[in-house]
Amino acid sequence: MNASNTSKRELLEDRLIDFAISTNEIIESFPNTYLGKNISNQISRSSISPALNYGEAQAAESTKDFIHKMGICLKELRETFAGLKIFDRSQKLSNDKNEINRLKTEVNELISIFVASIKTAKKRL
Known part of the structure; x- marks a missing residue:
């Protein structure tokens, strides 16, 4: 494993953690x-x-x-994205539209990263 891959993995893990906290x-x-x-x-x-x-x-045991x-x-x-859409559309729930929109953007980017990663891994099979 090279430093570049480790760095990408750490960055993605940090984004996932930050997303969960936010x-x-x-x-x-x-x-x-x-x-x-x-x-x-x-x-x-x-x-x-x-x-x-x-x-x-x-720590996966295989591809x-x-x-x-x-x-x-x-x-x-994807489940989180759907939930954020519910938040966004509910007048009683949605009190910070800007933050919810930021989170929806972030989760969409994360979804794209995971889709690409899964496609790459499937090519290795």
Whole structure:
């Protein structure tokens, strides 16, 4: 493994961690309603999961295992994106449109990175 790959991996892991923290900070301000609690709990889990599963992917036992773990990250990122769209569209939930839009942009970029990485890994099979 060369320094360039290590650096890219560390940068991606840092982005995933920062995304999880930012997402969870914004949902802290959501109302204590059924919808607010339900979507906040779901988004909290799905936004943290990619950072944790990315660590698992780095220790994959095979290329197939790597693809599987990266696929889990991708699914969780897509779930988070859908949740952020719900936040954005709900008048009662969405109190910081600029931050939610920033998070939606970031999660879209992360999704693109994971799609590309999975495609590259599949070519190795």
